[in-house]
Amino acid sequence: MIDLRSDTVTVPSEDMRRAMSTAAVGDDVFHDDPTVNRLEAMMAEMAGKEAALFVPSGTMSNLVALLAHCQRGEEYIVGQGYHTYLYEAGGAPVLGSVVPQPIAVEQDGTLDFAKIEAVIKKDDYHFARSKLLCLENTHNGKVISLEYMKSAYEFAQSKKLSVHLDGARAFNAITELGCELHELTQYADSVSICLSKGLGAPVGSVLCGSEELIKWARRWRKMVGGGMRQAGILAAAGIYALQNNVKxxxxxxxxxxxxxxxxxxxxxxxxxxxxxxxxxxxxxxxxxxxxxxxxxxxxxxxxxxxxxxxxxxxxxxxxxxxxxxxxxxxxxxxx
Known part of the structure; x- marks a missing residue:
């Protein structure tokens, strides 16, 4: 069967399965699974971030990022059609009391700075406090330029907003942009990257960010049920994908x-x-x-x-x- 529904339908190759079957494992909740630790270190280095966290899915990766960035009653500004608003079952407001502020996405997948600025709340206790800007690259297969990412990051900083990038298909983006991952992710405070889409791993995403943010994301991961035990079996597939399936x-x-x-x-x-x-x-x-x-x-x-x-x-x-x-x-x- 030729399946065009998504790039999540891929089947692990024999070499990937072999890497999984021979992976060294430990208890990742105790942070002592060597293969998970290796994957997290690899991804943090590739993304140019201090730390990383392996989670079961892209939805959980985005969720724990939003909850680590925002406290109850704080707000994230997001594209109306972005996954962090539309396709992840409302996890941030339901589980974290974090308020989404959606705005229209432009045809090229970007957010218009004037529209962002129009919804940023002033510091007034009547309003949710604007805390975070969420971007998505790629969006519906469209690549967002490095120039836009840089401008968006500088704009967010000028408005005292942090930036989270849903980079589920970030490797597709950098393939088209012809750059390294860290050149893209330098324009975000955190980035979520899926291993189970174009890279072909059966399970998993990685959240990259500062040590402080990942510390809080790890706590949220445990709370929402993402703490896995001998997860090196899954992480090994991710390592294989990074080494063999990017180009x-x-x-x-x-x-x-x-x-x-x-x-x-x-x-x-x-x-x-x-x-x-x-x-x-x-x-x-x-x-x-x-x-x-x-x-x-x-x-x-x-x-x-x-x-x-x-x-x-x-x-x-x-x-x-x-x-x-x-x-x-x-x-x-x-x-």
């Missing part, structure tokens, strides 16, 4: 751009080529067409989620031949 992300980007270009001539589909920047293409069509297409492709061994705007995601389990086959079957449907 190949360029293949996923190439596949997405190739498929978008090849389907451009189909009248019933609309694909904005300019928005295909990393491993995702967004395909617009009528809902009834999407449903019929999804059913047809399922019978041909291809899985998509039908919607008026469909997200098709490339990943390490999709080959050049798979891209050719997807193109062929979509064109057969519309022939």
């Amino acid at each position: 190949r992300l360029a293949e996923d980007h190439r596949h997405a751009k190739q498929l978008a270009q090849r389907l451009q001539g189909i009248e019933e589909l609309s694909i904005n080529q300019d928005l295909v920047q990393t491993n995702m293409l967004f395909v617009k069509t009528r809902m009834d067409t999407a449903e019929s297409l999804a059913k047809f492709l399922k019978d041909k061994g291809i899985t998509i989620i039908p919607a008026e705007t469909m997200r098709w995601v490339m990943h390490l389990n999709i080959s050049d031949k798979d891209v050719d086959y997807i193109e062929e079957q979509v064109k057969v449907f519309f022939a």
